[in-house]
Amino acid sequence: MNSAECKYCGITHSLADEMDFVTELKASKVYLLKDQTYYGRCVVAFIKHRRELFELTQSELHDYMNDIVLTAKAVGKVSGCQKVNYSIYGDLAEHLHFHIVPKSPESPNWGRPFLFDSDPPVLLSVQKTSALTNALISELKSSEII
Numbered sequence: 001m002n003s004a005e006c007k008y009c010g011i012t013h014s015l016a017d018e019m020d021f022v023t024e025l026k027a028s029k030v031y032l033l034k035d036q037t038y039y040g041r042c043v044v045a046f047i048k049h050r051r052e053l054f055e056l057t058q059s060e061l062h063d064y065m066n067d068i069v070l071t072a073k074a075v076g077k078v079s080g081c082q083k084v085n086y087s088i089y090g091d092l093a094e095h096l097h098f099h100i101v102p103k104s105p106e107s108p109n110w111g112r113p114f115l116f117d118s119d120p121p122v123l124l125s126v127q128k129t130s131a132l133t134n135a136l137i138s139e140l141k142s143s144e145i146i
Contacts, residue, residue: 003049006049006093007095008095009048015031018033018034019033022137023137026066027046027063028046028071030042030071032132036121036124036129037118038108038114039132040081041099042099044067044098045095046064050096051095051096053096068100073139074140075102079102084101085099085102086100086101101114
């Protein structure tokens with residue numbers, strides 16, 4: 001898959017059905033999933049079209065992992081979760097990205113891997129999505145770079 005066909009960086013695909021853009025960080029773009037079964041679940045996608053962590057330079061890897069840590073910290077604070085899960089696959093979306101998934105004992109699948117697609121999905125109102133997005137942006141802006 002080339003970058004033009006990639007849903008994260010191509011012009012032929014749109015993320016609008018799956019997620020909303022939150023902000024751009026040093027080495028990534030942060031997106032909020034539409035399905036908020038796990039309140040605060042985000043994707044942190046590497047800013048360039050890459051498929052694997054080992055394709056990054058040491059500097060890119062440092063900056064990207066820092067973005068992941070900052071996003072996880074923001075998600076943890078905003079969601080009030082007890083644990084943040086991290087997921088990276090890429091079988092179908094061939095673009096380097098991490099899922100940042102807040103979990104607590106009362107959330108679905110505590111103690112097990114999270115579900116990618118909940119049935120039915122938990123969709124927030126426009127107002128709640130906006131408030132969550134703004135809270136994440138505020139936390140990310142106030143975080144220190146490692």
